Amino acid sequence: MNQVAHIMGLVDKVLGRDVIGGYLHGSSVLGGLRPASDVDVLVVSRRSMEERERRALRDGLLRVSGSRNKARPVELTVVVRSEVRPWRFPPSGDFLYGEWLRDAYEAGTVPQPEPMPDLALLITMVLSGDHPLCGPPPAQVLDPVPHADLVRASVAGIPGLLDGLDGDTRNVVLTFARIWATLATGRILPKDAAADWALARLPAGHRPVLEHARELYLTCRYTEERWSDILRSQVRPHVTHVLAEIDRLRP
Numbered sequence: 001m002n003q004v005a006h007i008m009g010l011v012d013k014v015l016g017r018d019v020i021g022g023y024l025h026g027s028s029v030l031g032g033l034r035p036a037s038d039v040d041v042l043v044v045s046r047r048s049m050e051e052r053e054r055r056a057l058r059d060g061l062l063r064v065s066g067s068r069n070k071a072r073p074v075e076l077t078v079v080v081r082s083e084v085r086p087w088r089f090p091p092s093g094d095f096l097y098g099e100w101l102r103d104a105y106e107a108g109t110v111p112q113p114e115p116m117p118d119l120a121l122l123i124t125m126v127l128s129g130d131h132p133l134c135g136p137p138p139a140q141v142l143d144p145v146p147h148a149d150l151v152r153a154s155v156a157g158i159p160g161l162l163d164g165l166d167g168d169t170r171n172v173v174l175t176f177a178r179i180w181a182t183l184a185t186g187r188i189l190p191k192d193a194a195a196d197w198a199l200a201r202l203p204a205g206h207r208p209v210l211e212h213a214r215e216l217y218l219t220c221r222y223t224e225e226r227w228s229d230i231l232r233s234q235v236r237p238h239v240t241h242v243l244a245e246i247d248r249l250r251p
Contacts, residue, residue, distance in 0.1 A: 003039055003064060003071050003072060003074070004024070004039060004041070004133060006064045007039070007041055007061070007064065007074060007076060008022055008041075008133050008134060010057060010060040010061065010064070011043050011057070011076075011078075012134075013056070013060075014049065014053045014056050014057045014060075015043070015045055015049070015053070015078075018045050018046040018047050019043060019044075019045055019046075019134065019135065020044040020045060020046060020081055020135055020136075020141055021043070021044045021132055021133075021134060021135025021136060021138065021141050022041060022042070022043045022044075022132065022133040022134045022135060023041065023042045023043075023044075023126040023129070023131060023132055023133060023135075023138050024039075024040065024041060024126075024129060024131040024133060025040045025041070025042055025122055025125035025126045025129055025131075026038060026039075026040030026075070026125060027040070027190065027191075028040060028129070028131070029125060029126075029128070029129025029130075029131050030125065030128075030129070030188065030189070030190040030191075031190030031192065031193060032190075033072070034191075034192075034217055034218060035218075035219065035220055035221050036217070036220070036221045036222050037072065038072060038073045038074065038075045038098075038099070039072050039073070039074050039075070040075045040122075040125075041074070041075070041076050041077070041133065042077050042078075042079065042122050042123070042126050043076065043077070043078045043079070044078075044079055044080075044081050044084075044135070044141050044142065045078055045079070045080050045081065045094065046080070046081060047080060048080050048094050048113060049078065049094060049095060051110065054095060054110045054111055054112070055110055057076075057078075057095065057097070058097060058105050058110060058111060061074055061076060061097045062102065062105060062106065065097070065099055065102075066099045066102065067223075073098075073099035074097060074098075074099065075096075075097065075098045075099070076095070076096070076097040077093055077095070077096050077097075077116070077119070077122060078093065078094045078095035078096075079091070079092075079093050079094055079116075079119060080092075080094050081141065084119060084123065084142060084143070085141070085142060085143050086143060087143040087144075087145060087146075087149075089117070089120065089149040089152060089153070090115045090116070090117045090119075090152075090153075090156075091115070091116060091117070091119040091120065092113055092114065092115050092116060093113065093114060093115075093116035093119055094113050095111045095112075095113075096111050096114075096116065097111060117152065117153040117156040117157070118153055118156075118157065119153075120145045120149045120150055120152070120153035121150065121153050121154065121188060123138075123142050123143075123145055124144075124145050124150060124188055125188055126138045126142065127139060127142060127144060128188070147186050148251065150182065150186070150188075151182075151183055151250070151251065154179045154182050154183060155179065155183075155246065155250060157175075158176075158179070158243070158246075161175055161176065162239075165235065165236070165239065169213070169225075169227060169232075169235060170213045170216045170217060170222070170225055172239075173209060173210060173213040173235065173238065173239065174191040174194065174195060174210075174213050174214065174217055175191075176239060176242045176243065176246070177191070177194045177195050177197070177198040177210055177213075177242065178191055178194035179246055180194075180197075180198055180242055180245050180246050180249070181193075181194040181197045181198060182194075183246060183249040183250070184197075184249055185197070191214075191217055192214055192217055192218055195210050195211075195213065195214040195217075196214075198210060198242070199211065199214075201245075202241070202242075203241070206234075206237070206238045206241050206242075208231060208234060209231060209234050209235050209238040210238065212227070212231055
């Protein structure tokens with residue numbers, strides 16, 4: 001059984017008939033999976049989960065996600081349909097599993113309902129990708145996200161991304177390029193395509209950092225990532241320039 005089937009089997013075991021639909025998003029529908037890509041799934045449910053169900057879904061995902069299970073990292077988001085249809089911002093999610101939270105989950109943390117501005121981006125990707133794993137096409141389940149809320153969601157994560165710049169350089173640099181492209185074009189591009197878009201608009205001195213991040217994204221896993229001292233010294237000036245471009249495009 002493949003990884004996506006495992007994920008949807010876990011969801012079915014926990015939520016059963018309360019699942020309205022399950023949908024791929026992220027790299028799976030935006031140009032294809034790369035060496036370090038997550039398997040990104042959005043599940044739309046009729047109801048919020050009970051505590052025992054949250055624990056069961058968390059524990060099941062811990063067994064099928066990430067390199068220690070010889071599998072891709074999983075990002076699974078569950079949203080109650082009434083929280084996003086009719087659409088409003090910020091939306092609330094019912095459950096989030098991400099491999100970056102594994103330590104907390106293994107220590108006993110249980111994912112709880114919380115505001116999730118990123119759902120604006122996820123829903124936009126789900127509607128664009130139109131790849132149901134179960135249930136009807138996403139356009140029958142989800143409302144489109146207005147461009148203004150796509151912008152708000154894109155910039156909401158900037159402080160957290162900056163906090164992770166030193167430890168997750170490749171991903172943060174590429175995400176800032178994608179935010180810039182999203183604000184300028186209204187579309188969510190694959191990370192390598194967003195990098196191409198940004199590289200065409202960057203001064204020559206700020207290109208090497210993004211060129212390297214793009215190459216890493218296309219060719220290697222996070223554990224294989226390497227940055228020279230020279231490139232490291234250029235990361236923050238590059239980010240400062242890109243953030244200035246993002247700020248210029250904010251309403």
